[in-house]
Amino acid sequence: MNAIDKRDRRDRYAAGVMKYQDMGYWQPDYVPKDTDVIAVFRITPQDGVDPIEAAAAVAGESSTATWTVVWTDRLTACDKYRAKAHRVEPVPGSPESWFAYIAYDIDLFEPGSIANLTASIIGNVFGFKPLKALRLEDMRLPVAYVKTFDGPPTGIVVERERLDKFGRPLLGATVKPKLGLSGRNYGRVVYEALKGGLDFTKDDENINSQPFMHWRDRFLYCMEAVNRAQAVTGEIKGTYLNVTAATMEDMYERAEFAKSIGSCIVMIDLVIGYTAIQSMSKWARRNDMVLHLHRAGHSTYTRQKSHGVSFRVIAKWMRLAGVDHIHAGTVVGKLEGDPATTKGYYDICREDFLPQRLENGIFFDQSFASLRKTMPVASGGIHAGQMHQLLDLFGDDVVLQFGGGTIGHPMGIQAGATANRVALEAMVLARNEGRDIVNEGPDILAAASRHCTPLRQALDVWKDVTFNYTSTDAPDFVPTASVAG
Amino acid sequence: MRLTQGTFSFLPDLTDEQITAQVQYCIDQGWAVNIEFTDDPHPRNTYWDMWGLPMFDIRDAAGVMGELASCRKVYGDRYIRISGFDASHGWESVRLSFIVNRPANEPGFALERQESDGRRVRYTTRSYATQLPEGERYS
Numbered sequence: 001m002n003a004i005d006k007r008d009r010r011d012r013y014a015a016g017v018m019k020y021q022d023m024g025y026w027q028p029d030y031v032p033k034d035t036d037v038i039a040v041f042r043i044t045p046q047d048g049v050d051p052i053e054a055a056a057a058v059a060g061e062s063s064t065a066t067w068t069v070v071w072t073d074r075l076t077a078c079d080k081y082r083a084k085a086h087r088v089e090p091v092p093g094s095p096e097s098w099f100a101y102i103a104y105d106i107d108l109f110e111p112g113s114i115a116n117l118t119a120s121i122i123g124n125v126f127g128f129k130p131l132k133a134l135r136l137e138d139m140r141l142p143v144a145y146v147k148t149f150d151g152p153p154t155g156i157v158v159e160r161e162r163l164d165k166f167g168r169p170l171l172g173a174t175v176k177p178k179l180g181l182s183g184r185n186y187g188r189v190v191y192e193a194l195k196g197g198l199d200f201t202k203d204d205e206n207i208n209s210q211p212f213m214h215w216r217d218r219f220l221y222c223m224e225a226v227n228r229a230q231a232v233t234g235e236i237k238g239t240y241l242n243v244t245a246a247t248m249e250d251m252y253e254r255a256e257f258a259k260s261i262g263s264c265i266v267m268i269d270l271v272i273g274y275t276a277i278q279s280m281s282k283w284a285r286r287n288d289m290v291l292h293l294h295r296a297g298h299s300t301y302t303r304q305k306s307h308g309v310s311f312r313v314i315a316k317w318m319r320l321a322g323v324d325h326i327h328a329g330t331v332v333g334k335l336e337g338d339p340a341t342t343k344g345y346y347d348i349c350r351e352d353f354l355p356q357r358l359e360n361g362i363f364f365d366q367s368f369a370s371l372r373k374t375m376p377v378a379s380g381g382i383h384a385g386q387m388h389q390l391l392d393l394f395g396d397d398v399v400l401q402f403g404g405g406t407i408g409h410p411m412g413i414q415a416g417a418t419a420n421r422v423a424l425e426a427m428v429l430a431r432n433e434g435r436d437i438v439n440e441g442p443d444i445l446a447a448a449s450r451h452c453t454p455l456r457q458a459l460d461v462w463k464d465v466t467f468n469y470t471s472t473d474a475p476d477f478v479p480t481a482s483v484a485g
Numbered sequence: 486m487r488l489t490q491g492t493f494s495f496l497p498d499l500t501d502e503q504i505t506a507q508v509q510y511c512i513d514q515g516w517a518v519n520i521e522f523t524d525d526p527h528p529r530n531t532y533w534d535m536w537g538l539p540m541f542d543i544r545d546a547a548g549v550m551g552e553l554a555s556c557r558k559v560y561g562d563r564y565i566r567i568s569g570f571d572a573s574h575g576w577e578s579v580r581l582s583f584i585v586n587r588p589a590n591e592p593g594f595a596l597e598r599q600e601s602d603g604r605r606v607r608y609t610t611r612s613y614a615t616q617l618p619e620g621e622r623y624s
Contacts, residue, residue, distance in 0.1 A: 167492040
C-alpha cells in the first residue's frame with residue numbers, strides 16, 4: 001500500500017500546489033525492490049523546512065514532479081515513476097543535515113547511459129530553493145542496471161596481462177613542467193623515466209595541443225621514447241597520450257593517430273563529460289586500448305561535505321562508463337584524501353562485490369556483476385620514502401604516480417625512476433616474506449638503498465616531506481556495530 | 486643490459502632462500518606455482534616453455550625448489566621465471582612473476598625503425614640472442 005492509494009485521487013490531482021510528501025514522494029513504508037536505483041543524499045534544509053518534506057521534494061524534483069499538481073500524471077502509471085523517499089535520518093554530529101534515502105524505479109533510466117542517469121539524479125535538484133545545500137553521498141545501482149553498461153574496456157587483469165607486469169603496483173610519472181616543453185624535450189623526460197624503471201609516463205590534464213607543443217609532435221616523440229625504453233629494458237612500457245580536445249571528432253582523430261603509431265594507452269580528462277567518456281570507452285574497446293581517466297575538475301563538486309557529489313559516486317559512474325584507470329587519491333600526498341574515505345573509492349574501483357561499510361562512506365551493498373575492474377591511480381605529492389605506507393594502503397592493484405618524486409631527483413630523471421622502482425620492489429619482496437612493512441618500512445628502504453645510490457639520494461632529499469592537513473571529506477560514521485543498523 | 490621483466494628485476498639476483506620465501510607466499514595465497522624458461526626474452530614473448538605443469542597441489546616451497554634445481558640443471562644458461570597463478574573468479578591469471586635465473590651474458594635488443602608516411606616510424610624490437618637458432622643462443 002502506498003500513500004496515494006489511501007487518499008481520494010480526486011483530491012490528490014486537484015489543481016494547485018501541495019506538499020511533496022502528500023503527493024506520494026514520501027513513503028516511509030516503502031521497501032526498495034532489488035531492481036530499484038537507491039540514492040542517499042545529505043540534505044540541509046532551509047531554516048524552518050521540515051526534513052521529510054525536503055527529502056520528498058528531492059525525490060519529486062529528481063523524478064516526476066514539478067512545483068504544482070499536473071493532471072497529466074493521470075495519463076501515466078505515475079505511482080511507479082514517482083521516486084520514493086523512504087528513510088530520513090539525522091547525520092551524526094551535524095544537527096542541520098539529514099541523510100535521505102530515495103528509491104527510483106529502474107524504468108526511469110535509459111539503459112547504459114550515465115548522461116541519462118545523472119540528468120535525473122543530479123539534474124535539477126541541486127539548485128532547489130528550500131534546500132541550503134545538497135550532496136549525493138552514494139548510490140546503490142542494481143545488477144539489472146549495472147549489466148546495461150560495458151564497463152572498463154581492458155580492466156586490471158587484462159591490462160596486467162598485456163603489460164606482462166604482475167605482483168606489484170605499476171609505476172608512473174607525470175611529465176613536468178606540465179606546460180611549456182617542446183615535443184622533443186618532452187620525449188626526453190619520457191625516455192629517461194621509462195628507461196630508469198617506470199612502467200608509464202603521463203601527460204598532464206591540461207596538455208592538449210598548445211602553441212609550444214602540438215599534439216602530433218608530442219605523440220611522435222613520446223612513441224620514439226617508449227620504443228627506445230622498451231628496447232633497452234626488454235620490458236613493455238607505455239605513455240598516456242592525452243587525447244582530450246574540443247570536439248569528439250578531434251578526440252577520435254588523436255586517438256586513431258595514437259593507435260596508428262603503436263601506443264597501448266590513451267587518456268582523457270573528466271571535464272570532457274560523461275557522454276564523451278562513454279564514447280571514448282567504446283572506441284578503446286574496439287581498438288584494444290587501455291583508457292586512462294584523469295579526474296580533472298572533480299574537486300569543484302566532490303570536496304565539500306555539505307554540497308555536491310561524493311567522489312565515490314563519480315567512481316561508480318566511471319566504472320560503469322568504462323575507464324581502465326582513474327585517479328582516486330593518495331592519502332599521504334598533496335591532495336585531499338582521508339584514509340578511510342579513500343579506501344572506499346579504491347574498493348569501488350576494484351571489488352566485484354562491495355558490502356556496506358559506513359566507516360568507509362559506503363552506504364550500500366553493491367554488486368558489480370563481473371564488470372571489469374578499474375585500476376586506481378595515486379598521484380600528487382608522493383615519493384619513494386612513503387613506499388611502505390603506499391603499499392600498505394593500496395595493495396598491488398594501483399598505479400603509483402611519482403611526478404616530482406621522479407623528475408625532481410637530484411641526479412636526474414632516470415635516477416629518480418630507479419629509486420622508485422627499487423623502493424617498490426624491495427617493499428613488495430619484504431611484504432611477501434611476511435615482514436611488518438608499516439613499522440619496518442624505513443629500515444627496509446634504508447637496506448635497499450645500500451645497493452642503490454639513487455634511492456639513498458631520494459630518501460635524503462625527501463625524508464621530511466609530508467602533507468598533514470585535516471581532510472574536509474571524512475566519513476560521518478565511526479566503526480561501531482550500532483551505527484550500521 | 487639487464488632484462489627487467491618480472492617483479493624483482495631491479496633488486497640484486499634473489500638467493501635461493503629469498504626465492505623460497507616468495508614461492509611459499511604464493512602457495513599460502515592458494516596460487517599454483519609454475520616454472521617456465523626461454524631463450525627468447527622479447528617483451529612480447531608471452532609463452533615461455535613450461536617446466537612441467539603448474540604445481541596446483543604442492544603445499545611446501547621445498548618441492549618447487551627441487552623442480553627449479555632440476556630445471557636449472559637442464560636450462561641453466563637461459564632465463565627461468567617462477568609465477569603464481571590465481572584461479573579464483575575475477576582474476577584467473579598470473580598474480581606474481583619473477584625471474585630466478587639469467588644467462589651469464591644478456592646481449593639485449595636492437596630497435597629497428599622503418600620510416601613511414603608523414604613522420605610515422607614503425608618500430609621493431611629484435612633480440613640479439615635470437616639471431617642464433619633456438620638452443621644455441623646463450624651457450
